[in-house]
Structure formats: structure tokens, C-alpha cells
Amino acid sequence: MRGDVLYSPGHAGRSAEFSGETHAELDVPGAFDRTDKFSLSLWLRYSGIQEMVILGRTEDARGLELFLEESVPIGDLKRGSRLRLRMARGARDAIDLRTRDYLVQGDWYHVALAYDGSGAASGAKLYLNGKLHEPEVIRDSLSGDTGIQTSFEIGNKSKGRPYKGRIDDLRIYSRPLAAEEIEVLTTHVPIRAILRDPPARRSEEQRDTLREYYLAYVAPREWRDLHAGLKQLYREVDRIKKAIPTVMVMSELTEPRGTFVLGRGDYRNPGEQVTPGVPAVLPPLPTGAPANRLGLARWLVDPAHPLTARVAVNRLWQMLFGTGLVKTAENFGSQGEPPSHPELLDWLATEFVRLGWDVKGIQKLILTSATYRQSSRVTPELLERDPENRLLARGPRFRLPAETVRDNALFVSGLLNSDIGGPGVFPYQPKGVWEEIAYGDVYSAQTYTPSHARDLYRRSMYTFWKRTAPPPALATFDAPDREKCTARRPVTNTPLQALVLMNDATYLEAARALAQRVIKDAGPDVASRIGLAFRLATGRRPEACEAQVLSHLANTKLARFRADKDAAVKLLRVGESAFDPKLDEAELAAWTMVASVILNLDETITKE
Numbered sequence: 344m345r346g347d348v349l350y351s352p353g354h355a356g357r358s359a360e361f362s363g364e365t366h367a368e369l370d371v372p373g374a375f376d377r378t379d380k381f382s383l384s385l386w387l388r389y390s391g392i393q394e395m396v397i398l399g400r401t402e403d404a405r406g407l408e409l410f411l412e413e414s415v416p417i418g419d420l421k422r423g424s425r426l427r428l429r430m431a432r433g434a435r436d437a438i439d440l441r442t443r444d445y446l447v448q449g450d451w452y453h454v455a456l457a458y459d460g461s462g463a464a465s466g467a468k469l470y471l472n473g474k475l476h477e478p479e480v481i482r483d484s485l486s487g488d489t490g491i492q493t494s495f496e497i498g499n500k501s502k503g504r505p506y507k508g509r510i511d512d513l514r515i516y517s518r519p520l521a522a523e524e525i526e527v528l529t530t531h532v533p534i535r536a537i538l539r540d541p542p543a544r545r546s547e548e549q550r551d552t553l554r555e556y557y558l559a560y561v562a563p564r565e566w567r568d569l570h571a572g573l574k575q576l577y578r579e580v581d582r583i584k585k586a587i588p589t590v591m592v593m594s595e596l597t598e599p600r601g602t603f604v605l606g607r608g609d610y611r612n613p614g615e616q617v618t619p620g621v622p623a624v625l626p627p628l629p630t631g632a633p634a635n636r637l638g639l640a641r642w643l644v645d646p647a648h649p650l651t652a653r654v655a656v657n658r659l660w661q662m663l664f665g666t667g668l669v670k671t672a673e674n675f676g677s678q679g680e681p682p683s684h685p686e687l688l689d690w691l692a693t694e695f696v697r698l699g700w701d702v703k704g705i706q707k708l709i710l711t712s713a714t715y716r717q718s719s720r721v722t723p724e725l726l727e728r729d730p731e732n733r734l735l736a737r738g739p740r741f742r743l744p745a746e747t748v749r750d751n752a753l754f755v756s757g758l759l760n761s762d763i764g765g766p767g768v769f770p771y772q773p774k775g776v777w778e779e780i781a782y783g784d785v786y787s788a789q790t791y792t793p794s795h796a797r798d799l800y801r802r803s804m805y806t807f808w809k810r811t812a813p814p815p816a817l818a819t820f821d822a823p824d825r826e827k828c829t830a831r832r833p834v835t836n837t838p839l840q841a842l843v844l845m846n847d848a849t850y851l852e853a854a855r856a857l858a859q860r861v862i863k864d865a866g867p868d869v870a871s872r873i874g875l876a877f878r879l880a881t882g883r884r885p886e887a888c889e890a891q892v893l894s895h896l897a898n899t900k901l902a903r904f905r906a907d908k909d910a911a912v913k914l915l916r917v918g919e920s921a922f923d924p925k926l927d928e929a930e931l932a933a934w935t936m937v938a939s940v941i942l943n944l945d946e947t948i949t950k951e
Contacts, residue, residue, distance in 0.1 A: 347365055347366065347367075348360070348361070348365055348367050349365075351509070352546070353386065353509060353511030353512070353536075354386045354388070354451045354511050354512070354533050354536075355386055355511050355512035355532050355533040355536045356511060356512055356536040357511070358386070358388075358509040358510060358511035359497075359509065359510050359511070359513075360508075360509050361497060361498050361505070361506045361507060361508060361509070361510065362507060363391065363498070363504075363505050363506075363507045364498075364505070365497075365498045365505070366496070366497070366498040366499055366500075366505070367496070367497045367498060368494040368495070368496055368497075369494060369495040369496075369497075369513075369515075370494055371400075371494070371495050371515050373517060374490025374491070374492065375400060375406075375407050375430075375489065375490055376488050376489055376490030377430065377432075377460070377462045377485055377487070377488060377489050377490075378460045378462065379458075379460055379490065379517075380458060380459055380460040380517065380518050380519050381458055381515065381516060381517055381518070381519070382455065382456060382457045382458070382514075382515070382516040382518065382519055382520040383398070383409070383454075383455065383456045383514070383515055383516075384453070384454070384455040384456075384512070384513070384514040384515075384516075384520070384525065384528050385398070385453075385454055385455075385510055385511070385512060385513040385514070386451055386452070386453050386454075386510065386511040386512050386533075387451070387452055387454060387508060387509065387510050387511075388449065388450060388451045388452070388508050388509045389411055389424065389446070389448060389506070389507065389508035390448065390449065390507045390508045391411075391414075391504075391506070391507030391508065392413065392414040392422060392424075392448070392789070393413055393414075393504050393789045393790050394410065394411065394412050394413045394503070394504055394789075394790040394792060395410060395411045395503070395504050395505065395506045395507060395508075396408060396409075396410040396499075396502055396503040396504065396505065396506060397409045397410055397411060397497065397506050397510070398495060398496075398497055398506075398510075398513075399495070399496055399497075399499070399502050399503070400491065400493055400494070400495045400496065401431075401491070401493075401502055402491045402493060404431055404432075404433050404434050405431055405432055405433065405489060405491060406430075406431065406489060406491050406493075407429070407430050407489065408427075408428070408429045408431075408502075409426070409427070409428050409454075409456075410426075410427050410429075410503065411424040411425070411426060411427070411446070411506075412424050412425045412426075412427055412441070412792055413789065413790050413792060414448055415445075417445050417447070421447055421448065422447070422448045423445025423446060423447050423448065424445060424446055424448070425441050425442050425443075425444075425445055425446070426441070426442040426446060426454060426471075427439070427440065427441045427442075427481075428440045428441075428456060428467065428469065428478075430458075430467070430485060430489050431485070431489060432485065432486070432487035432488060432489050433487070435482070435484060435916070436484060436485060436486055436487050437482050437484065437485055438462075438463070438464045438467060438482065438483060438484075438485045439464075439480070439481040439482035439483075440464060440467060440469060440478040440479070440480060440481065441478055441479045441481055442469070442471065442476060442478055442479070443476075443477070443478065443479050444471065444476070446471075451511075452471060452472060453470075453471070453472050453473060453528065453529040454469075454470070454471060455469070455470040455473075455520065455525045455528065455529075456468070456469055456470075457470070457519035457520045457521075457525070458519060459519050462485050462486070463483060463485070464480045464482075464483035465483075468519070470522075470525050470529075472529055473525055473526045473528075473529030473530060475522060481795060495515075497510065504790065512528070512532060512533075512536075514528070530556070530560070533552065534552070534553065534556050537549045537552060537553055538553075558570040559571075593636070595635050595636075601616055602616065602617050602618075603615065603616050603617065604617060618634070619634040619635065619638075620634070621639075621642060625648070625649070625650070626642075626645065626647050626648060626649075628641075628642050629641050629642060629645055644700065646696045650675060652692035652693070652695045652696050652700075653669075653675070653688055653689070653692040654672075654675060655692075655695060655700075656688070656691040656692050656695050656705060657669050657672055657675075657682075657688065658672060658830070659702070659705060659706060659709065660691070660709065661831065663706070663709055663710065663715065663739060664715075664732070664735075664739040665732075665739050665740075665741035665834070665950075666731055666732070666733065667831075668682045668683055668684050668687060668688045668691075669681070669682045669683075669688065670683075670731075670733075671831070672830045672831045673828075673829075673830035673831055683733045683734070683735075684735070691705065691708075691709075694708065714735050715738065715739070716738065717735075717736075717737050717738040718737065718738055719737055719738040719739065719740035719951040720737065721737050721740075725737065738951070739950065739951070740949060740950065740951040741834055741949065741950055742820075742834055742836065742948055742949050742950070743948050743949065743950055744820070744821075744822070744832065745803070745816075745817040745818070745819075745820030745821060745822035746802070746803035746804060746806075746817060746822065747803075748820050748844075748948050749803050749816065749817070749849060750802050750803055751947070751948070752849070752850055752853040752942050753800050753849070753853055755853070755857055755879045755880050755942070755947075756852075756853035756854070756855075756856035756857040756860065756938075757856055757857070757860050758800045758852070758853060758856050758920065759800055759802065760797045760798070760800040760801045760802070761802065762797075762801065765801075765805065766805075767805055767806065767807035767808070768794045768798040768799070768801045768805050768806060768807060769791060769792060769793050769794045769798075769806075769807050770793065770794065770799055770800075770801075770803075770806060770814070770849060771793060771799070771816075771847070771848040771849050771918075772791055772793065772814060772815065772816075773815060774791075776791065776812050776815060777789065777790060777791045777809060777812050778790060778791075779812075780811050780812055795919060796919070799918075799919055799920075803817065808825060810824060810825045810826055811824075813825065816843050816847050816849065819837075819839050819840055819843050820840055820843075821833050821834060821835055841943060844939075844942060844943045844948075845939060845943060848917055848918055849918075850939070850942060851914070851917045851918065851935070851939065852917055852918030852919075852920060853938075853942060854935050854936075854938040854939035854942055855914075855915060855917070855918070855922060855931070855935040855938070856920065857876060857879070857880075857938040857941075857942070858876075858931055858934035858935040858937065858938040859922060859923055859926065859931060860879075861875045861876045861879075861934065861938070862926060862930070862931065862934060863923075869894050869897060870890060870894070872897075872934065872937075873885060873890050873893045873894060873897075873937070874890070876937065876938055876941050877889070877890075877893075877941055880941045880942060880944065880946075880947045881941075881944065881946045881947055893937055893940065893941070896936065896937055896940060897933055897934060897936075897937050900932070900933035900934075900936045900937070901929060901930060901933035903933075904928075904929035904930075904932040904933050905929045908928065908929060910932070911928045911929045911931075911932035911933075912928055912932075914932045914935060914936075915928060915931060915932055915935070
């Protein structure tokens with residue numbers, strides 16, 4: 344191994360330490376092509392939390408690479424990363440595997456790969472700590488050569504974020520190792536290394552390793568059986584503990600701490616002592632209510648409280664009409680606007696309380712009202728007199744919120760994953776957005792790794808959100824940055840929004856899925872296809888002039904893609920979901936463009 348590497352006692356011998364600034368090269372013969380047989384074996388203990396390349400032999404997107412995804416919290420103040428292995432000829436021409444288990448930061452792991460030269464993911468056997476691991480197959484489409492004549496590298500910053508941690512007993516073989524051989528490397532080789540040191544120089548960790556090895560492999564049979572049974576019991580205890588849900592509980596102190604007015608805000612200068620209470624201009628606490636959080640909660644939902652129900656129904660009105668009865672939904676105080684219809688606001692608030700704070704019930708009441716069911720058509724005279732529809736002389740009409748714009752496109756196309764609950768997901772996003780504002784690996788979420796499969800199409804409310812780098816496609820449609828609470832969003836109409844709808848991977852993939860849907864469901868008739876796509880997106884049938892424009896577009900694009908098949912294939916490969924190979928590629932690409940136009944219509948992204 345060449346490079347500025349430091350060595351220290353490791354798990355199976357001397358381990359190489361990598362700080363993120365360390366770069367090492369290994370001269371290993373062989374091309375490591377898709378048809379070559381080989382094995383990799385190493386011990387590793389990582390310390391970084393970003394996505395890191397452990398070991399690589401790559402040029403552009405071609406070659407062999409072993410890396411760790413960005414670490415995430417996994418409980419008990421620990422973090423874990425999943426191991427990824429890629430053999431690739433290009434971005435999509437690759438074998439891409441990922442461990443299902445998380446490797447805990449700071450622990451030693453033995454990782455081994457035995458590849459049989461078959462060119463298939465099934466031919467790459469992955470072992471963790473000597474046990475065959477069934478990985479998650481992200482991609483199994485390797486068809487071209489992967490071999491390159493460069494050195495294996497560790498810590499090359501030009502090939503990705505460099506590895507931070509230690510590597511020990513790195514071995515590369517020109518044949519696939521058998522399971523028994525990998526067990527020897529995992530279990531017996533580290534013991535030999537420890538035994539080479541005198542007992543006085545062995546660390547506590549090494550002594551524990553020797554004891555574990557003795558009880559598992561050397562001790563009398565009776566002891567080994569007892570030891571194995573004890574380990575099984577420990578595993579069962581851990582399983583039971585993990586199955587028990589935990590919840591944070593808050594309780595009041597028996598003797599509340601004193602609270603004082605602080606002179607000039609200085610904690611060292613307490614003044615008058617104060618006690619819990621509510622503003623004097625509002626109703627007092629309910630009779631018998633304790634002066635604590637429980638009493639405050641009861642006070643907030645007391646039917647005599649003048650604000651809670653009004654604020655709540657005003658938010659619902661704003662959601663349905665675009666503007667609340669009180670326009671300044673974030674401010675019901677003296678600096679806010681008075682309600683446009685104070686009697687209506689009062690009545691809705693009392694109805695909300697009468698319905699038992701039933702959110703669905705009060706929404707049904709508003710949605711079935713004659714006011715909501717009015718047409719949104721507006722005359723020039725009415726628009727001049729009441730541009731914001733504060734007089735409620737017409738039905739609501741406003742652009743959908745950012746999250747709904749995306750969810751609507753996915754729903755219309757049939758891609759939307761409507762599962763409820765679960766962790767946040769990472770949909771498509773331009774490269775480098777998070778990395779531009781990364782501040783070292785003391786913070787989490789430094790690199791962006793997109794989700795895969797159905798997680799890509801979950802509703803936008805499940806999108807993982809980094810406050811300093813909000814999702815660009817949502818921010819373009821006026822989603823706030825979440826640096827502060829936002830009760831009322833601005834609504835803009837910009838050229839950048841149209842560019843997102845026409846070019847973002849989410850919307851191009853949705854357009855392709857919608858095109859595939861109408862081709863299959865509507866048959867070969869052009870008018871039927873246009874009618875179905877238009878009705879799915881807008882809720883109505885197209886007028887004759889609209890259908891004529893879209894029909895002309897379909898014919899024009901079909902002629903263009905028949906003349907340029909490569910452009911058709913490039914368009915159809917946008918996004919992770921696969922298109923039906925039975926469909927004509929030029930035809931599907933042409934109708935993808937038609938569907939894209941329909942998804943871009945103002946009527947599609949507008950509530951009216």
C-alpha cells in the first residue's frame with residue numbers, strides 16, 4: 344500500500360488509519376471485469392457520518408466501488424450506515440447491492456465479497472462477519488465491460504467523499520472464496536494476530552475477543568453449549584426490549600421552581616416573582632383547572648375561549664378558499680386585518696365547537712355550502728371591484744400548494760404511493776444542493792441519497808426536509824423554508840415553475856406513466872387518448888380546439904421520435920420506474936410529450 348498511511352493495532356493485525364485527508368493506492372493486477380472471478384476481504388471500523396468511498400477502482404462511472412451511505416440515527420445515541428457495492432459500466436449499466444442491516448459506527452466489521460464472473464447480482468455473494476448476507480438489489484443490469492487498468496484507491500477526494508476510519512487485513516483474491524474460507528478469515532485470523540502479542544500487551548478488547556473465541560471454539564463441549572445458550576438468551580432479551588414501545592413522558596414537579604422577572608434579561612438578577620396565569624383580557628382559567636399545562640389545554644378548548652375555534656376555522660377557510668376570512672391568518676391581534684365577514688366567522692367557530700371540534704364535519708359544512716359551490720368565473724367588473732374575492736361573489740380559484748402540485752401529477756399518472764405513515768423519503772433532487780451548504784461531518788444530512796422503488800413516489804408530506812436546503816421543486820412553488828412557522832404562504836406565478844413542470848425528473852416520469860396509461864386504456868384512437876388524459880388531469884373533456892392542438896402535437900412528436908430513436912429512449916429513461924418494453928418507444932415518447940403539456944396546463948395545477 345502506497346501513501347501517507349498511519350498504522351496502529353487493529354482487529355486482525357496492524358490497521359491502516361484514514362482521516363479523510365489520507366490517500367493510499369494499491370497495485371493489484373487484473374482488470375476486475377464483469378467476467379473475471381475475484382474476492383475482496385477486509386475488516387473496517389468507520390468514524391465518518393457522510394457518504395464515504397471505502398475502496399474504489401473507478402474511472403467516471405465505470406469500475407468497482409465499495410462505499411458507505413450517509414449514516415443515520417439507529418437508537419441509543421448510535422448511528423449506522425448501509426454498505427453499498429457497485430460494479431458498473433455506466434450509471435444504469437451496473438450491479439448495485441446494498442446491505443439490509445446497518446453497520447454501527449465505531450464497531451469492527453468483517454466484509455467479504457465473492458464474485459463468480461457471471462455478470463449478475465446473484466453471482467456476487469456478500470458476507471458480513473463471516474455470515475452470508477442477503478443484500479438489497481438496487482440494480483441488476485450489468486451488460487458491458489467494467490475492467491479498467493488503474494490502482495485500487497482509498498481516500499481519493501476526486502472520486503467521492505474520502506473514507507474516515509480504519510481498515511485491517513485487506514485481501515484481494517483472483518477467485519471466489521468459499522464460505523468456509525471466509526469463516527477462517529473472520530474468526531481465526533484475528534485470533535492468531537492477538538496471540539502473537541505477549542499477554543501483558545493485550546488490550547481489554549483483545550482479551551474479550553480471546554475469551555469469546557475460547558468459549559465458542561476451544562472450551563469443552565458442555566461449556567460451548569452453555570455459552571451458545573446464554574448468547575441466545577441475550578439476543579432474546581434485546582428482541583423483547585426493542586419490541587416494547589417507548590414514549591417520552593412529561594410530569595409536573597412536586598414543588599414548582601420559582602419564576603422571576605429578570606432585570607435586563609440577566610438570570611443573575613431576579614426581580615419580582617410571577618405565577619402561572621392567562622392574559623387578563625381573555626377569559627380566566629376554567630373553575631378548578633390546575634395552573635399547569637393541563638389547565639392551559641382545557642382553557643384553550645373551553646367553548647368560552649374567543650380565539651381557538653376562530654383561528655382554527657379561519658385556517659380551514661384559507662385552505663379551501665385561498666384567503667381566510669381574516670386575511671392575516673398568522674395575526675388575530677391589533678396589527679392584523681379585521682375579518683371580512685365577522686358574523687360568519689363567529690357562526691363557524693360556534694358550529695365547530697358544537698360539532699365537538701370535528702375537523703371533517705366543519706369542512707363538510709363549508710364544502711357543501713352555496714358559497715363554496717359557486718362558479719369561479721369572474722367578470723371584468725367584478726374582478727376590478729373585488730380582485731381577491733373577499734366579498735365571496737364567486738367560487739375559489741388559486742394555484743395548488745407546492746406539495747399538492749407534485750402529488751396531483753403522481754396521482755394522475757398512477758405512480759403515487761398512498762401508504763400512510765413511516766420514515767421520511769428522498770425524492771428526485773438536483774445534485775449538489777445539500778453539499779453546497781455542508782459544514783463538515785459534525786452535522787447529519789451532508790449528502791443526498793435518493794430513495795428507490797415505491798419510496799420515490801410517496802406523498803410530499805413524507806419528504807425529508809433539510810431546513811437550510813429545502814426541496815428545490817417545492818420551494819419553486821412557494822413552499823416555505825421552515826426556518827420559522829408560516830401560517831400563510833404567498834402564491835406566485837413564475838417562469839421557473841413552468842420549467843420545473845417541463846423538466847424535473849418527477850414530472851417527466853409522471854408524464855411518461857400517464858402516457859403509458861392512456862395508450863393502454865384508451866386504445867389506438869388519438870381522440871380517445873387525448874380525452875382520457877385531459878379528463879384525468881383536469882376533470883373535464885377537452886374542447887374541440889384543445890383536442891386539435893394536442894392531436895397535432897402528438898403527430899409532430901411521433902414523426903420526430905421515429906426519426907430519432909435515441910432521443911426517444913433518452914426521454915423514456917428519465918426516472919427509476921421502467922416503461923413497458925412491449926410499447927413502441929417512439930409512440931410512447933410522443934405521448935409523453937403530450938402528457939407533459941397536459942400536466943403543465945394552468946387548469947391542472949389550479950384549484951377552481
